[in-house]
Amino acid sequence: NRTDYRPMQAATFLQLADRWAKSVLGQFKPSTQINFRCHVDRYLKPFFGAMPVKEINAETVQRFVAGLQVSPKTVRNIVATMRVVWNSAKSWNYVDRDPFGGIRLPRSRKPRQFCFTLDEVRRIFAAAEEPYKTLYWLALETGMRAGELCAIRLEDLALESAIVHINQSAWRGQLLDQHQRAVAVSLG
Secondary structure, three states, X not given: OOOOOOOOOOOEHHHHHHHHHHHOHHHOOHHHHHHHHHHXXXXXXXXXXXXXXXXXXXXXXXXXXXXXXXXXXXXXXXXXXHHHHHHHHHHOOOOOOOOOOOOOOOOOOOOOOOOOOHHHHHHHHHHOOOOHHHHHHHHHHHOOOHHHHHOOOHXXXXXXXXXXXXXXXEEOXXXXXXXXXXXXXXXX
16 A cells, blocks of 8 residues: 555566567667677577566576576676666566576686787787788787777877777677777887
8 A cells, every 4th residue: 555556567477478578678889788688699599588577586586597508708797788777677566586696607717818929929910911910919918899999090090198098899890889998108
């Protein structure tokens, strides 16, 4: 009899996921959209699809996690995607609880970091031709990602102050705006 009581929406996970994809998925970067869509279509819908959203609980999520036959990092990414979908379900009044509390995720194995030795870097530079030599130098000096390097424009360079402004990145042949940042470059 509370005046603030609102009944929960009723839907299966499949219905929720489809509504979420239509109204929320497009708000993310294209690369994120592809990953989220893959996780939802390949893993979440087959397991949770016909299940009423209100019946999904921590035990159900734990069974899902335990049955995944992918790397620990991929398990974490899939669960992160489900959390994003679940946050929409909460805000849309489908659920009022968090089924992720207390679930155990597989331990992540730290991948061995690969890096070139100084001698290997020197040989790469010696063998490289322009414009690749400049791109390799920028990557080494700044730590810029490949997509950021491919999207540099002349107006992004402040040569007098040795600063590169990163305003966009390239992904699958498209330029994407991103939060602006600047990196200093050693010209010496």
